[in-house]
Every structure is written in structure tokens, then in C-alpha cells.
Amino acid sequence: xxxxxxxxxxxxxxxxxxxxxxxxDRAHLIDEYVDACVxxxxxxxxxxxxxAASVFFGGGTPSLLEADKLVRILDAIPRTAxxxxxxxxxxxxxDAAKFAAYRRGGVTRLSFGVQSMRPHVLAALGRTHDPANVxxxxxxxxDAGFAHVSIDLIYGTPGETMDDWRxxxxxxxxxxxxxxxxxxxxxxxxxxxxxxxxxxxxxxxDDDDQADKYAFADDTLSAAGFEWYEVSNWALPGxxxxxxxxxxxxxxxxxxxxxxxxxxxxxxxxxxxxxxRYIARIADGPDAVTGDExxxxxxxxxxxxxxxxxxRSGATVGRAAAPVIxxxxxxxxxxxxxxxxxxxxxxxxxxxxxxxxxxxxGAPG
Amino acid sequence: MTALDHIRCLSIIAHIDHGKSTLADRLxxxxxxxxxxxxxxxxxxxxDLERERGITIKAQNVRLEYKGFVINLIDTPxxxxxxxxxxxxxxxxxxxxxxxxxxxxxxxxxxxxxxxxMEHDLTIVAALNKIDLPAAEPERRAAxxxxxLGIPAEELLHISAKTGEGVAELLDxxxxxIPAPKGDVDAPTQALIFDxxxxxxxxxxxxxxxxxxxxxxxxxxxxxxxxxDHDAEEIGVRLPVPTxxxxxxxxxxxxLVAGIKExxxxxxxxxxxxxxxxxxxxxxxxxxxxMVFCGLYPVxxxxxxxxxxxxxxxxxxxxxxxxxxxxxxxxxFGFRCGFLGLxxxxxxxxxxEREYDLALVATAPNVxxxxxxxxxxxxxxxxxSSMPPLNEVTAIEEPYVTVILLTPTDYVGTLMELSQQRxxxxxxxxxxxxxxxxxxxxxxxxxxVTDFFDQMKSRTRGYASLDYEPAGYRASxxxxxxxxxxxxxxxxxxxxxxxxxxxxxxxxxxxxLRELIPRQLFDVPIQAAVGGRIVARETVKAKRKxxxxxxxxxxxxxxxxxxxxxxxxxxRMKQIGSVEVPQEAFVAALRLDE
Ligand SMILES: Nc1nc2c(ncn2[C@@H]2O[C@H](COP(=O)(O)OP(=O)(O)OP(=O)(O)O)[C@@H](O)[C@H]2O)c(=O)[nH]1
Ligand SMILES: C[S@@+](CC[C@H](N)C(=O)[O-])C[C@H]1O[C@@H](n2cnc3c(N)ncnc32)[C@H](O)[C@@H]1O
Ligand code: SF4
Ligand SMILES: [Mg+2]
Numbered sequence: 001x002x003x004x005x006x007x008x009x010x011x012x013x014x015x016x017x018x019x020x021x022x023x024x025d026r027a028h029l030i031d032e033y034v035d036a037c038v039x040x041x042x043x044x045x046x047x048x049x050x051x052a053a054s055v056f057f058g059g060g061t062p063s064l065l066e067a068d069k070l071v072r073i074l075d076a077i078p079r080t081a082x083x084x085x086x087x088x089x090x091x092x093x094x095d096a097a098k099f100a101a102y103r104r105g106g107v108t109r110l111s112f113g114v115q116s117m118r119p120h121v122l123a124a125l126g127r128t129h130d131p132a133n134v135x136x137x138x139x140x141x142x143d144a145g146f147a148h149v150s151i152d153l154i155y156g157t158p159g160e161t162m163d164d165w166r167x168x169x170x171x172x173x174x175x176x177x178x179x180x181x182x183x184x185x186x187x188x189x190x191x192x193x194x195x196x197x198x199x200x201x202x203x204x205x206d207d208d209d210q211a212d213k214y215a216f217a218d219d220t221l222s223a224a225g226f227e228w229y230e231v232s233n234w235a236l237p238g239x240x241x242x243x244x245x246x247x248x249x250x251x252x253x254x255x256x257x258x259x260x261x262x263x264x265x266x267x268x269x270x271x272x273x274x275x276x277r278y279i280a281r282i283a284d285g286p287d288a289v290t291g292d293e294x295x296x297x298x299x300x301x302x303x304x305x306x307x308x309x310x311x312r313s314g315a316t317v318g319r320a321a322a323p324v325i326x327x328x329x330x331x332x333x334x335x336x337x338x339x340x341x342x343x344x345x346x347x348x349x350x351x352x353x354x355x356x357x358x359x360x361x362g363a364p365g
Numbered sequence: 366m367t368a369l370d371h372i373r374c375l376s377i378i379a380h381i382d383h384g385k386s387t388l389a390d391r392l393x394x395x396x397x398x399x400x401x402x403x404x405x406x407x408x409x410x411x412x413d414l415e416r417e418r419g420i421t422i423k424a425q426n427v428r429l430e431y432k433g434f435v436i437n438l439i440d441t442p443x444x445x446x447x448x449x450x451x452x453x454x455x456x457x458x459x460x461x462x463x464x465x466x467x468x469x470x471x472x473x474x475x476x477x478x479x480x481x482x483m484e485h486d487l488t489i490v491a492a493l494n495k496i497d498l499p500a501a502e503p504e505r506r507a508a509x510x511x512x513x514l515g516i517p518a519e520e521l522l523h524i525s526a527k528t529g530e531g532v533a534e535l536l537d538x539x540x541x542x543i544p545a546p547k548g549d550v551d552a553p554t555q556a557l558i559f560d561x562x563x564x565x566x567x568x569x570x571x572x573x574x575x576x577x578x579x580x581x582x583x584x585x586x587x588x589x590x591x592x593x594d595h596d597a598e599e600i601g602v603r604l605p606v607p608t609x610x611x612x613x614x615x616x617x618x619x620x621l622v623a624g625i626k627e628x629x630x631x632x633x634x635x636x637x638x639x640x641x642x643x644x645x646x647x648x649x650x651x652x653x654x655x656m657v658f659c660g661l662y663p664v665x666x667x668x669x670x671x672x673x674x675x676x677x678x679x680x681x682x683x684x685x686x687x688x689x690x691x692x693x694x695x696x697x698f699g700f701r702c703g704f705l706g707l708x709x710x711x712x713x714x715x716x717x718e719r720e721y722d723l724a725l726v727a728t729a730p731n732v733x734x735x736x737x738x739x740x741x742x743x744x745x746x747x748x749x750s751s752m753p754p755l756n757e758v759t760a761i762e763e764p765y766v767t768v769i770l771l772t773p774t775d776y777v778g779t780l781m782e783l784s785q786q787r788x789x790x791x792x793x794x795x796x797x798x799x800x801x802x803x804x805x806x807x808x809x810x811x812x813x814v815t816d817f818f819d820q821m822k823s824r825t826r827g828y829a830s831l832d833y834e835p836a837g838y839r840a841s842x843x844x845x846x847x848x849x850x851x852x853x854x855x856x857x858x859x860x861x862x863x864x865x866x867x868x869x870x871x872x873x874x875x876x877x878l879r880e881l882i883p884r885q886l887f888d889v890p891i892q893a894a895v896g897g898r899i900v901a902r903e904t905v906k907a908k909r910k911x912x913x914x915x916x917x918x919x920x921x922x923x924x925x926x927x928x929x930x931x932x933x934x935x936x937r938m939k940q941i942g943s944v945e946v947p948q949e950a951f952v953a954a955l956r957l958d959e
Contacts, residue, residue, distance in 0.1 A: 353886070
């Protein structure tokens with residue numbers, strides 16, 4: 001499966017926790033930026049880029065683009081029949097006309113950054129929308145005929161109680177979406193949140209609280225018919241996000257736009273980070289790649305193992321780590337299914353530790 | 366070869382930080398040995414660790430030429446742990462420059478090092494340094510020096526090693542006052558090795574002072590104590606750049622490379638003579654006696670052989686380190702090492718890690734105990750884990766030291782309080798001047814090697830200094846405190862302490878470990894026990910979350926780098942049973958009062 005990721009590095013407002021490559025003061029660059037993305041794609045297609053089975057517009061806030069601009073980029077991407085095309089949306093920057101144009105243009109799936117349904121939690125995250133906007137946005141999406149709608153949630157924000165989290169999950173389920181991503185709030189150093197935590201002005205999230213909330217989410221979502229298929233992702237059966245899968249299963253993808261990453265021909269590469277430089281690099285040709293790495297076979301095996309272990313399919317293992325695997329299985333952290341191991345819920349919460357431990361024990365098979 | 370009457374051999378000695386290395390800089394400049402372009406502060410402090418810490422660790426010698434004289438200069442360290450470096454430097458000299466910081470006055474190592482020079486019958490040229498400082502009180506300090514050391518105020522030079530003021534006059538005084546070396550070029554050769562280090566390309570490089578006869582390049586040399594002959598591959602002088610010469614005659618100081626690869630064949634204190642016309646050995650050195658011991662273990666068991674090689678090489682460089690293989694239930698195979706003091710221990714450990722690329726775990730430092738068994742036999746124990754059960758011993762004796770504390774009068778009270786807490790007995794108190802007091806205490810060495818020095822410095826805002834020397838063994842009411850991780854005793858954290866302090870030690874150690882040991886996949890109980898009875902208990906709760914939860918789109922590279930870091934982190938943990946203990950825990954656990 002081949003995928004295309006398009007990065008849209010513009011937001012109306014910077015959320016306190018976010019360290020993604022995105023800017024709130026560069027809307028004037030949008031037209032040139034869209035042109036550059038189209039140019040980048042055309043060159044790649046001319047060089048034999050295969051048809052994409054999945055396209056993902058991520059951000060930043062892709063929904064900030066006027067629909068025709070986003071569709072211009074999408075038109076430049078040759079796709080397979082039935083390709084998945086996702087657009088990340090901010091509930092504040094959508095309307096019926098935009099969704100209708102997305103549909104006509106070939107978008108099949110929308111993903112909303114919701115984070116929380118509790119106003120005080122949204123305020124603590126520095127988000128601008130209110131829960132009512134979310135209901136409205138999801139309703140508009142459904143009215144426009146989108147069968148696949150996902151939402152992103154963040155749990156474990158200091159100040160969020162278990163009741164707040166329950167309310168958020170209940171409302172999220174009540175929205176009738178088919179896919180939910182739930183991320184533990186991560187404090188990134190170079191963000192307003194990170195600085196405030198470092199200065200002792202705001203509390204850091206608590207690991208135990210986040211672990212409790214993860215367990216609660218897994219229970220609640222399972223009861224509502226969702227199944228986990230990656231540490232932070234749940235979907236109704238058959239509604240998993242294809243694009244996500246392609247990152248985890250080692251498929252190839254190209255990255256279009258500032259700071260986008262690609263993986264082709266065994267090489268991981270990434271574009272220059274700012275929109276200005278991206279535009280300038282594309283104008284100079286041939287591409288905007290600023291760094292890359294070709295992994296040694298051993299590193300590739302380890303990377304693939306680490307990614308696979310985060311998924312419901314699990315990772316294949318050899319004999320070498322049998323004792324360690326046995327210990328972790330009897331501690332209830334993973335289950336062994338023939339030559340694969342799959343993390344249990346407590347195990348998923350410890351995925352980083354377990355991956356390192358298993359790699360040091362020579363687990364990949 | 367230089368005529369004897371045109372040679373001077375001297376060391377610069379002082380308390381730590383009184384400006385020895387800075388004075389050496391000025392002398393290198395004044396004599397044109399180092400050009401202004403190549404100059405850098407504390408030029409002779411060449412080890413990374415010296416430059417980082419701003420202190421001299423190893424004595425360094427250099428040959429200067431000035432007004433037709435050859436001046437062999439040795440810059441020595443001032444820290445109490447490195448007194449041995451001073452004493453062996455002195456054996457290569459006829460005189461010393463004694464520096465005293467004009468703002469601080471006499472401090473503990475001023476006295477200790479000055480007394481050493483007097484014992485060697487060396488000529489002392491004393492100078493007040495840092496007279497450029499606004500806080501300098503040259504008259505008052507001069508009076509103090511006259512009263513305490515008996516050096517007349519009018520003989521004192523006043524200098525600033527920083528600005529260079531008075532340095533030329535000091536050098537003239539050195540030439541005038543310090544006697545020329547004596548020696549007979551026609552007598553059988555006698556040269557003293559006063560320093561040796563291992564160079565991976567050249568083998569052993571030794572610093573030598575010739576007393577009689579001459580060292581000639583290419584000659585067959587005999588190493589008297591080692592009873593070995595070697596060819597002099599290269600002899601030379603440090604200008605300070607190593608520069609080969611054909612001959613080194615009496616009174617001359619230089620270096621010698623003789624193709625020696627094996628550790629222990631070119632020891633400090635060795636006499637080198639001519640194999641065809643051998644002479645007897647010069648008076649060597651007493652091997653310095655280690656005062657503090659700890660276990661050193663590789664984090665990864667596979668590195669054991671590398672650690673042994675590294676210790677072997679390091680010991681040639683620093684013969685004051687001792688090491689013996691030992692096995693620890695928790696830590697595996699390692700070495701019990703002896704050091705001159707805590708700073709020395711810290712530095713050796715850091716050098717081993719850096720220069721030999723090893724990751725090490727050090728156990729809590731301890732002293733040597735004498736255990737008297739029921740049958741009257743006496744056993745010396747340098748490792749708490751070899752302490753027999755109390756019901757098998759009639760007495761445990763611990764080493765005591767005579768501690769000299771020099772302090773401004775304002776801090777006498779707090780220092781007496783500290784010394785009493787550490788089971789000290791006041792022996793003497795004397796006013797050196799109206800504002801400076803000398804306190805002499807008899808203290809258990811074991812109380813000094815924990816954090817006495819840090820406490821003394823913080824209680825006196827850095828104004829007090831100390832020196833100590835061994836004062837024999839005495840019986841004390843000592844017990845062993847065991848520390849258990851996940852119900853397994855970990856010798857690295859156990860200690861022998863006075864019975865009255867056992868509970869306190871156990872409580873502090875378990876609390877500290879609870880802070881330092883990261884949460885694991887399961888609960889980890891931490892206990893302290895005395896004779897099987899638990900006296901303190903803490904628990905590190907199992908960790909429940911350690912996962913990257915955020916979405917990074919296609920940026921797999923970042924995920925993988927985090928994973929690499931996590932793996933590296935795990936690799937640097939010491940596995941004790943099923944518990945992962947970070948190296949820092951071993952170091953920080955030594956500082957219980959912070
Ligand atoms: N103001 C002033 N500072 C000085 C003078 N001489 C040395 N210093 C400073 O004192 C500090 C210690 O100087 P060093 O030359 O390293 O002292 P040292 O005696 O060699 O110290 P150790 O080798 O560690 O015993 C440094 O910061 C020097 O810059 C001086 O004459 N005047
Ligand atoms: C790149 S954002 C794009 C979504 C869109 N820009 C929005 O926020 O509405 C994708 C998701 O990552 C999650 N995320 C971003 N930063 C995070 C952080 N520091 N901790 C946890 N989750 C985070 C949020 O749930 C966010 O919706
Ligand atoms: S979380 Fe989304 S909306 Fe907020 S700044 Fe980041 S990319 Fe923009
Ligand atoms: Mg120095």
C-alpha cells in the first residue's frame with residue numbers, strides 16, 4: 001500500500017501543548033504554498049510515483065485552506081480506486097459548503113481535533129473551540145455524506161477529573177463517529193505548556209492518572225463496540241484508518257509540504273521545516289528534502305518491531321527472547337499468539353519500556 | 366649538560382587555589398618558554414579533569430631557562446588528597462616557593478606542605494600572592510606567617526600571579542636563595558623516578574631527577590628495585606614541549622622512555638642507574654597508604670577484563686591507587702580499590718570512565734577496620750560485606766585521624782559542634798592570630814570520609830580548611846547496616862557505622878534510594894536492617910505508564926531515536942536481581958545529607 005501525506009503548516013491559534021510544525025502568522029503564504037505542493041507532486045508523479053491507496057492531509061489545520069485549494073492538491077495525487085482520503089479539521093474552521101466541496105473533490109474521511117468535551121479542560125489546553133462546535137461540525141460532516149469521521153482526544157490534562165474524562169468519552173461516543181484516537185497529554189519542552197511546567201507554574205500530568213484514564217477509555221470504548229488496533233487508536237470493526245496502518249506496517253509513503261516525512265526505497269527522508277523555505281526549495285527544484293537516513297538492516301528490524309508491537313497484530317518473535325517473553329507474559333503484560341506477541345492493556349501502557357527490554361533480549365524474529 | 370651552579374630545582378607548594386598554577390603560567394611567560402599566543406590559563410593543568418575542575422591533580426615539571434640558569438620547576442597540587450604528589454616532588458628539589466593567598470592567609474595545606482618541605486630540609490622562598498585583590502591584607506598575613514611558620518616578614522615577597530607583579534623579583538630570589546644541586550658527574554649514575562605515566566604509543570614515560578652521573582640516550586640502564594635492565598630509548602626535557610636531549614647530568618630533571626610496557630617496572634621512587642656501572646638505590650618513597658576504599662564494578666559484566674587493564678595502566682600513572690579483585694552478590698565481579706581520599710576516589714573513577722571508556726558503579730566509601738575474633742585473631746577488613754556477624758567478634762577497631770582545622774574565629778562554635786557530632790575529641794585549640802584559630806581533633810576517619818569536608822565548607826562559607834594524618838586504631842561500638850533491594854542485600858549500599866547512627870543511616874539511605882531508583886515493572890521494597898532487624902523501609906511503586914502516546918505522523922525517525930535512547934538508558938542501568946538501578950544512584954547515595 002502506498003500513501004501520501006500532505007502537511008498544512010497553518011493554524012488560527014497555537015494550542016499550549018502543541019509542538020507540531022505549524023504557524024499562526026503566515027496565512028499570506030497559503031497560495032504560494034499550495035502551488036509549491038502541487039509542483040512537488042507533479043515532479044514526483046512525472047518521476048513515476050505510484051497511485052496512492054491513502055492520502056492524509058495533516059497539520060497544522062488543513063481545514064483552514066479554502067476547499068478549492070485543498071482539492072487542487074488532491075487532484076495532483078493519482079489514486080487507486082477506493083482510496084482513503086483524510087482531512088484533519090479543526091471544529092472551528094469548517095462549514096457545510098467546505099465539506100460539500102471536499103466530498104466532490106474525493107475526500108472520504110474527516111478527523112476532528114476535539115481533545116476534550118469539558119470547557120475547563122479545553123481552556124487548560126489553550127484550545128479555542130467549545131464543545132457545541134464539535135457537535136455542530138460532526139453533524140455537518142454527516143450531512144455532507146461522510147461515512148468515516150474520526151476524533152482526536154487528549155486525556156490526563158492536569159485539572160481533568162475522571163468524571164470529566166468519562167463525560168468526554170460519553171459525548172464522543174454519542175457523536176456517532178467510527179474512529180477515535182486518544183492521546184495522553186505529552187509535555188513538549190518548547191511549548192507554552194512545557195515552559196510553564198519547567199518553571200513550576202503549572203503541574204505536569206501524572207503518569208498514574210493517565211494510566212487510569214487509559215484503562216477507563218479502553219473499557220468504555222470497548223463497551224461501545226470500538227476495538228483498539230494501536231496503542232492510541234480505536235475503531236469500529238473494519239473502520240481502522242488505512243493511512244495510520246501504512247506507517248506501522250512498513251509501507252512506502254511520500255511527504256509533501258513543510259516538515260513532512262517520507263519513506264521510499266528503504267530511505268527515510270524529511271522536508272525543510274518552514275513554509276517559506278519549502279516554497280523556496282521547490283522553486284529552486286528538484287525537491288525540498290533536507291535530511292534523510294538509510295537504516296542499517298538491524299536498525300530496520302528493530303524499528304519495525306517497535307512499531308508492530310504497538311498494534312493489535314503484534315510483532316513476530318524468535319526464540320532468543322523466550323525467557324524474557326515468558327516473564328512478561330506471566331506478569332500479564334503481553335500474550336503469546338504462536339510466533340507473535342501482542343501487548344495487553346497494562347503492557348500497552350508500558351510499550352516503550354517493553355520494546356527496549358525485548359530488543360535488548362534479541363526478541364525480533 | 367649544565368654546570369651545577371647554574372641549576373635550580375624547586376616545587377611550588379601552597380594550599381589549594383592559592384595560585385600555584387597561575388604563578389607557573391607567569392614563569393613560563395617570563396622565561397619565554399611559552400609564547401603569548403600559546404598561553405592559556407593554568408597551562409600546566411593539561412588533563413581535561415583538571416581544566417574542568419580548575420584544580421591541579423598531578424604534579425607537572427617543566428624546565429625553564431632564565432638569565433643563564435636552568436630552573437627545574439614542579440607545579441604541585443594543593444588538595445589534601447594529593448599530599449603524596451607534593452612529597453615525591455619535593456624529593457627532586459632543593460627548595461620550594463611557598464605561596465600564601467594574601468586574602469586568605471595560612472590554611473591547612475599551607476601548614477602541611479610547608480612542614481613537609483622543612484622535613485626535607487628544603488630552602489623555602491615564601492611569597493604572598495594575590496596582592497592585587499582588594500581583600501588582600503599583606504601586612505597582617507605576613508605577621509601571621511612570621512608567627513606560625515617562623516619566616517621573617519622581610520623575607521616574604523609580595524606578588525600577584527595574575528598581573529605578574531613581583532614575579533621577576535621572586536624568580537631572582539629563587540636563584541639567589543635556593544642552593545644549587547650537589548652531585549658528581551663522574552660517580553655511578555643515580556636518577557630518581559618521581560613520576561611515571563603510561564603512554565599508549567611509547568609505553569612508560571618517567572619523570573627523573575639525576576643526582577649523580579648522567580643518563581645518556583641509548584645507554585643500558587638498570588632499574589634497581591625492579592632488578593631489570595632497559596635501553597634508554599629517549600631522554601629529554603620538557604620546555605614544556607617534550608624535547609629529546611643526548612644527556613641529562615646531575616641536578617637535571619627530564620623524562621625517560623625505555624621501552625617499558627609492563628606495569629610495575631618503572632615505579633615512582635625507583636632508582637635508575639647504569640647497567641655497566643651500577644650504583645645503590647636512592648632513598649625512595651614510602652608507598653602512600655590508601656585511606657578510603659570502595660568497590661568498583663563494571664556496569665556490564667563483560668567489561669571486567671577491561672576494567673582490570675585500565676586499573677593496571679592507571680596505577681602506573683597514579684601509584685597511590687590500590688586494587689584487589691572482589692566479588693559482590695549484587696554487582697558481580699569487580700575490584701576493591703583504595704584511595705587517598707574522597708576527591709581522589711571521585712577522580713580515579715572519572716578517569717577510568719573517560720580515558721578507558723568504561724561505565725562503572727562505585728559502592729559507598731568506607732575505611733579499613735580491624736576485627737578481633739573470639740579466638741583473639743585480628744583481621745583487617747576493607748569491605749563492609751566481609752564483616753563477620755557481631756557474635757563472632759570481641760571488638761571492632763576503626764582508624765582514627767588527627768584532624769587540623771584552621772578557621773576564622775567566628776566559626777569555631779559550628780566546627781566544634783560538627784566535630785562532636787562526628788564523635789570527635791578536642792585535642793588542642795590555639796589562636797594563630799587574633800582572628801584565626803587552629804583546632805586539633807581526634808576523629809574516626811570513617812566520619813571524615815562521608816561528608817565532613819562538605820559540611821565544614823558549608824558551615825564556614827568556605828573559610829575553614831582541614832588536614833589530617835593517621836592516628837592509629839581504636840575500638841568502637843560499630844554495627845553493619847544492610848540495605849536490601851527487593852529483599853536481596855546489596856553490598857554496594859551497606860555500611861559499617863556507629864550503633865547510635867545506624868537508624869539514621871538506614872532511614873536516609875532508603876529514602877535516598879526511593880528517590881533515585883526509577884519505577885520498575887513491579888513494586889520494589891527497599892529496606893535497611895541491622896543484624897537482621899529491619900530499621901527502615903520504603904517502596905518504589907511499580908510504574909504503570911511508559912509509552913509514547915502522541916501521534917507524530919510519518920516521523921518514525923523521531924520515534925526510533927527515542928527508542929534508541931531508551932535502550933541506551935537501560936543498558937546503562939545496573940541490573941541487581943530483577944531491579945534496574947541507574948549508575949547515578951550509586952554516586953548520589955554517597956551524599957546522604959544533600
Ligand atoms: N586576583 C588574583 N587571582 C589569582 C591570582 N593567582 C591566582 N588567582 C586565581 O586563583 C584561582 C586558583 O588559581 P590556581 O593557579 O589554579 O591555583 P592552584 O594553587 O594551582 O590550585 P590547585 O592546583 O588546585 O591547588 C584561579 O581562579 C586564579 O585565576 C592572583 O595573583 N590574583
Ligand atoms: C497534529 S494535531 C492535528 C489536529 C488539529 N490541528 C487540531 O488540533 O485540531 C493531531 C493530534 O495530535 C494530538 N496532540 C498534539 N499535540 C499533543 C500533545 N502534546 N500531547 C498529546 N496529544 C497531542 C492532538 O489530539 C491533535 O488533535
Ligand atoms: S493542536 Fe492542532 S490546532 Fe492546535 S496548534 Fe497544534 S496543529 Fe494547530
Ligand atoms: Mg594548580
